[in-house]
Amino acid sequence: MKPRVIMHNSVSIDGSVTGFDIDIAAHYAVAGSFRPDAHLIGWITAKTGIETYMGEAAKEEAEDHKKPAKAFEKGLPYFVISDSLGKLHGLLHVFRKFEHCRDVIVMISRTTSDNYIDYLHSRNYDYIVAGEKRVDYAQALEELNRRFEVETVLTDTGPTLNGALIEHGLVDEISLVIQPYLAMKGNPRLFEELDLRSNAKLRLQKSETLEGSLVHLHYSIEV
Ligand SMILES: NC(=O)c1ccc[n+]([C@@H]2O[C@H](COP(=O)([O-])OP(=O)(O)OC[C@H]3O[C@@H](n4cnc5c(N)ncnc54)[C@H](OP(=O)(O)O)[C@@H]3O)[C@@H](O)[C@H]2O)c1
Structure with a gap:
């Protein structure tokens, strides 16, 4: 059986994964709330x-x-x-x-x-x-x-591995901690290289305002 896969990232409001001060405590507090059996990370x-x-x-x-x-x-x-x-x-x-x-x-x-x-x-x-x-x-x-016996996997990785997982239809949910920044040009955007053959429809599971002007968005992927 494939485990439940939750893609989890902290992004600036323009979707960058680097180039700003990520609130790491908030990132991992939200990650831990899913109680994953494994974190999946690219090298x-x-x-x-x-x-x-x-x-x-x-x-x-x-x-x-x-x-x-x-x-x-x-x-x-x-x-x-x-x-x-x-x-x-x-x-x-x-x-x-x-x-x-x-x-x-x-x-x-x-x-x-x-x-x-x-x-x-x-x-x-x-x-x-x-x-x-x-x-x-x-x-x-x-x-x-x-x-x-891993039933829940939370990805803790960048655009390349996350992209490969989404393109292969292996991601069930997307969790984003939106951080209050606009990132400079040159920083990789989370979905910049995503190459889908058809749109993915999402359903909002949760939205929560966190301390420090952060917002947590949790979606499930419908197809
Ligand atoms: N803001 C956030 O939430 C967040 C979280 C994590 C990371 N980051 C940032 O993201 C950046 C790293 O992201 P990244 O996308 O460069 O790396 P990455 O997510 O670590 O992805 C690299 C992995 O992708 C795999 N992969 C799958 N298909 C591939 C393909 N066709 N070509 C190449 N690799 C492929 C590679 O597998 P193999 O080599 O094993 O085959 C490798 O392990 C860092 O700057 C990091 O700080 C940000």
């Missing part, structure tokens, strides 16, 4: 997150090679990272260490390098192989549900 977002919020990745320690005790407890969400190109080689421990991460699961494809797969094995990271070159998200999400 670019993951890497940008390290650069933006940490500057440099913490050093990997021997302890990081083992699955943490929290990986065996229900309650925290998994961090599921799409990385068919092995771009996070040597960096996954950063996410495994997060207090709010149960453990990392990596989505890869059949052309992912053996070197990266060896890295995943040696650190006891679970992974899902789906698709030839890029990850086949329909297959990967089914497997995420079957193997890890």
Whole structure:
């Protein structure tokens, strides 16, 4: 069974995902309100997150090679990272260490390098192989549900991965925290590259004004 997929983003009122000060506390408070079993993240977002919020990745320690005790407890969400190109080689421990991460699961494809797969094995990271070159998200999400009992996935990613998921009809709901900014030219807009064959009809599930001139909009996709 495919899990319920909620696309969640903070955007300026003109739809930009970067270039302004995102109210991160509000972003994650709303994200947590959906009680997701997993956050789905693209490798670019993951890497940008390290650069933006940490500057440099913490050093990997021997302890990081083992699955943490929290990986065996229900309650925290998994961090599921799409990385068919092995771009996070040597960096996954950063996410495994997060207090709010149960453990990392990596989505890869059949052309992912053996070197990266060896890295995943040696650190006891679970992974899902789906698709030839890029990850086949329909297959990967089914497997995420079957193997890890993930029923609700919240995407915490940028336009590329979100776009691929919407174009393949895999997104059930859209959650937007509208932040009170107009972003400068040059910042990527959430739906700028979206290539749909027909319009998607949405139904408003909730609209709520939050502190700091923020608005939360929650839609379901009807078709
Ligand atoms: N405002 C917000 O709410 C918010 C949230 C998250 C991120 N962001 C920002 O969004 C930016 C990153 O967004 P992004 O769109 O560049 O990256 P991204 O969302 O991290 O997307 C990259 C992922 O898309 C996958 N993908 C699927 N189809 C693809 C295709 N045809 N070509 C290339 N990749 C494909 C890649 O998979 P594989 O490589 O595994 O195959 C890769 O893992 C960052 O600046 C970040 O700060 C903003």
